[in-house]
Amino acid sequence: MLRAVGGMWRSHGRAQMSARLVGQKAGVQASQINYYFGGFEQMLCSAQAQAIEAASQWCEARLMDLTPLDLSAAQGESFGHILAGLIEAWCTEAADLAFAWTECLLLAGRNPGYADAARQWQALWTRFFDALCARAGLSVHSALMRHFFYGEAFMHRLIWRPALDRAVLAESCVSWLRLLLSGEAGTTPLRACVQTEVHRYTPGVLVAGSVQAQIAEAAADLVERDGAAAVTHRAAAAAAGLTLGATTYHFSSSDALLGAAWAAIYARLTRPDANDTAPTYAEETVSRAEFMAGMTHFFDNPQQQNHMRGMEELVSQAARDPSLSGVGAMIRYTRGQTTYLTLRRLPREGAAADRQTAALVSTWLQGLGRDLRGMTSAERTQAVHQHLSRILHILKVPA
Template identity: 35%
Template structure:
């Protein structure tokens, strides 16, 4: 029954796609048409079709843990691949369709996180304009709305707590439960079992469910990419192939991807987690910034918008390749990144 509900959501999404393609049947051709259309479609999808947008994301999470949803998740991927192939063909730029699909996936995910509506919409416009620049071989440049939002998110972020060894152990256990079972599985009892501690100890260190989830988020982010990997990446400036080799050698981040997806979905819906929304949306890209800077070279400064855009592109890749083996994910990701750099480095 649940699979049937997702298939119905896909049918409604396909109708939305057909309607939008009809609306751009006489679209102005050329790369300059892409950015405003991308921003419009992301906002239209996330605001006007929010229920369908959630259905898409929930299906991807279900498929990661239950093979019964694998076929349905693949049909979502094919739906968006066909849509962006058609849309970019109508703009006369079919060569950017697959890469744009990745950005649509990642940035539409972020746009479901609501903070301040006007700022969110302006920041989305800046990101999509940056994508248009990338396709012309230029970096993003200034993004005042996103930079302002980032400063606000930094001020709202709580200062790191000084934790003892037991609290760190509980936080690590919470992150493991989150990745394996989702937000609903992060209970005090489940985390206590994971950590090998009593329920009373866990409840004493983290009194509320929001506190426990917050610790899972913090630990998940800290575990995402070892800091030394970024230092090594920075040392490969100007050597793209060496940089890609280093990225391929990093540990799999699939558990991190699932844990972050669960937290983001919760922050989109649960008022108790609303403070995370601005931080998840506007503080992302700290890891991506170092990687992108190494890929494009030190003589081309990477901005806040560039880092966020590269993060969205990476999120889209993770979703697109989720069903593949680790080796195939690395190969597909590498090929797409080389294609992206072919655009970005041609300026």
Template identity: 30%
Template sequence: MPGNEKKTSDHRLIEAVIEQWERCGYEGISARQLSTLASAPSSSIYHHFGSVEQLLALAQEHVIGLTSQWCNERIEHLADIPRDPRAFPAFFAACIDDWARGERCLAFAWREGQLLRARNPSGRALQQQWERLWLDFWHAATACFGLERGAGVAYRLFENESFLHMLNWRRSVDRAGLDEFARGAGAWLMGDAVPQSPWRDFARAAALDALPTEPNHDSITAQIVAAAAALIAEVGPGGLTHRAVAASTGLTLGTVSHKIRTKAELVQVGYGGLYINAVSRLRAQTSVLPSGRETVVGIANFLAENSGSRGIDALHLAVARDPALHQFGLQLRYLRGSTSRSLLQMLLPDRPSQGHLEPALLSGFLSSLSRHYGDWTSEEARAPIRAELEDLMALL
């Protein structure tokens, strides 16, 4: 790392953690690897921080401080802007693009921190710091446009869409589709009809065309798919190997390798298994929901009991950083909202039929809720999830 000789070893170690979060994630972090990157002996970690876990926590606090500076700079840019709600969508899109592409190392660190809370006792407290930072930012930002009533919804949409914007397909289409998403977010906050989204519709059609034909798995392949999905959920894509699947299923390595030949194919079937499991649970729950307010209660109960797939989030990060998995970014980013369409119809039965953008907005909102409350008990999560859903309904 340039300039390491002018920095103290503890600072170099923190920078090494941040670098590894972007490069390869938590799985690439070890005392040996960090000491090599920081040009410091491994003993420095224990001298300065006590443990690798404490080093990770302090690295998260450092990133939170840098992100706070980023947020403050953007609020300063709004100091003398006219209080016009119509200006909000462009600002919203610019923030997502600036963050996901211009501050990529910070963006990866935030997402790795969301996964860290499942491994580190201090992780939940750190995530509360992140949540407060972003909520304060969006309260301040929306107030500049006269839209402060929708600050919480704006944050939820930012939280999820900034994650998806880390996945690259075609830069011009991704950026144009982001602008359309931002206009949809603005419509929600202003109480307007959600506009059409031709760029996102194009990308969605391309994603559908690129989907492989759904296979009719034999019993052995079905075992492999289920094991791959479970491994992604438990240990992340980095822990998904043919050998791990063989150990999990009791099959021989040769059998697994014969059925699923490459790592990319193994990731694909694992993601497919995760996605089908999640959608099946949601469809089973929503198929019996009544329309209107009782639907809010049902969705809140479902999210409280089923929040937070660490496997899906880890897969998003793997696709964002690994060019070999690039082909999955199109589906992960644009095939969203199919189940949310039926939820919208139940929540707002008198609302005219939507295009693809409004279901994607609801999908993003619900995904952010699920991610945030993923490590809460169902009893803890039920009331705040319901409150956020009711805030959204009040806008709509």
């Protein structure tokens, strides 16, 4: 039964799992789940424990692979290629574990029963990156490297153009090392080329009050409440109070419908909140203190975190379903736009942050958010201040 669940993290996700389906996959009666585990959720927690143990063995094997190398000689940009290789291996050779990890973090945001497993995943990656960065003479950047791994590995599960995806991954990881070591990300021509191509998957602008916007908002609600797998034309029509025909007329494919849900969730994430004290993007400048306060509020705001989990649900569904590779590529390669609008308003020694720097920081922020899952409010606040201070120092934002 645990082996069956281990494969279903990747193929189905929690939203599509059921006792009956697990029983079918395992070739046993569903009633045996209660007998052996005491319940369905308890079985899933046991499956997470098994995945964590397997991931720990994977990490130990990767460290052994690198043992003969003098990583201290690769502490510059070349270490970015090692990081890219680890992400590629994790998302391909250990894909079932990569999906199990992601599902655990999503579940921990909704169900306290998974908080302990989320902390175990965090401890596993902390040990791994502490050991890896110590060998490379990069211990001071260990936490930042871990968060970037979280963000980039999460997106690299999306398969759009495999060879190109791998090339852009390497370019991004090298650029990340440049940023950490010099404060400047440098140019990324491959990413710029890909961004131009994936814009054709961008959904149209949702006009407030239109039928399209009504459907998109209903689809976004479904994603945030029940997961991306729950978004069908029939379910979106019912949630929007419209006919099935009207829904399929405006969004003829699942790709288009999920793309609209993404647009709605993205708008929710970037829409100024009435109770939010963070600065809006219309302001000329954002002080370091305002930026810190705004990000602390964001990571401690349950509504915003629910929107973020909805976005993550969409990414995971796109990673599972090849027919959604277009919308997945669009989400992966166009991220960082809102971060860019904010970073360019921060005071900085030298030129304002460019789009590549914003994309890297956006990836890091996504990873940081996952690292915060399962923490108390006080722990989150402390962690956000600690790590954001480090990033702002690297970006040469004066205190």
